[in-house]
Amino acid sequence: RLYDDNGEKQFHSVIVVTDRTVLDDQLQDTIYQFEHQDGVVGRINNKEGDGSKSEKLASALENSQPII
Structure with a gap:
């Protein structure tokens, strides 16, 4: 994780x-x-979870998933 001089995530x-x-x-x-x-890597595929890949991507972005 990369942080700036104030300790905030870049x-x-x-x-x-x-x-x-x-x-x-x-x-x-x-x-x-x-x-x-758990919760760091969000896999966007059709194999895991419910919904389309578009819905999963939108959810990951809304929830600030660290790695998508």
Whole structure:
């Protein structure tokens, strides 16, 4: 996490975007391995949770998900 001189976060969220399904799955798994704490990594896919990917992305952005 990156903070400024006042101790404030410089970024509220980091969004990783790809247009390849296989690469997307690999990146999600790799990023998830970095951070095992619940609620840090938001996976936007059709395999987990309810709703469309658009709805999941909107929810992650509204809730300031740290890694999307």
